Amino acid sequence: MLEYSNRLSAKEYCELRSAVGWQQIIEEQAQSGIEHSDFIIACRDNNGIVGCARVFWDKGYIAYLADVMVKPEYQKQGIGKRMVNECISFIDRQLKDGWRIKIMIVSAKGKEPFYEKFGFEIRPNINDGAGMQVWRTR
Ligand SMILES: CC(C)(COP(=O)(O)OP(=O)(O)OC[C@H]1O[C@@H](n2cnc3c(N)ncnc32)[C@H](O)[C@@H]1OP(=O)(O)O)[C@@H](O)C(=O)NCCC(=O)NCCS
Numbered sequence: 001m002l003e004y005s006n007r008l009s010a011k012e013y014c015e016l017r018s019a020v021g022w023q024q025i026i027e028e029q030a031q032s033g034i035e036h037s038d039f040i041i042a043c044r045d046n047n048g049i050v051g052c053a054r055v056f057w058d059k060g061y062i063a064y065l066a067d068v069m070v071k072p073e074y075q076k077q078g079i080g081k082r083m084v085n086e087c088i089s090f091i092d093r094q095l096k097d098g099w100r101i102k103i104m105i106v107s108a109k110g111k112e113p114f115y116e117k118f119g120f121e122i123r124p125n126i127n128d129g130a131g132m133q134v135w136r137t138r
Contacts, residue, residue, distance in 0.1 A: 002050065006042070007042060010028075012049035013030045015048075016051065017067075019071045020072065022069075037056060038057045039090040041054070041083045041086045043079050049071075053066075053069070055087045055103075059094075063101055063103045065105045106131055107120075
């Protein structure tokens with residue numbers, strides 16, 4: 001049976017990264033990221049971790065949805081959708097009268113249609129430029 005909770009270990013997080021084929025980050029850095037997330041949702045079954053998603057929010061108008069991962073053998077069962085909806089609900093609960101919060105996501109290649117179902121708009125579009133990124137390493 002699937003169970004959802006708001007806790008995630010660095011080990012589980014790294015296991016998920018590896019399961020979805022993402023480049024690994026060291027456990028210390030994973031732990032720091034988890035500790036400083038504003039909201040985390042994780043899904044498990046009897047065999048362990050199945051998926052996760054997390055949100056950072058600046059306590060103002062910008063939030064970032066990151067690390068939406070579902071193990072390949074559990075995909076297409078509504079788990080990703082449930083976790084993203086939990087993240088969006090977290091943000092909705094922060095809204096005060098007259099507030100607007102923009103949730104950003106950088107979609108993995110080909111996953112845009114998954115996010116469009118929640119109302120995310122693809123960039124660039126007629127009004128907005130492309131999302132951009134730069135890596136810094138040491
Ligand atoms: C993207 C991902 C999180 C989706 O999780 P999932 O549990 O398989 O998705 P769900 O089963 O909840 O699907 C929800 C809806 O999105 C659709 N969907 C899921 N993946 C899709 C895709 N790649 N393209 C189009 N639609 C997709 C489903 O058909 C479903 O539609 P419905 O609500 O109309 O039935 C999962 O495929 C994943 O972890 N991929 C590898 C890691 C990754 O790339 N994450 C995204 C990082 S930005």
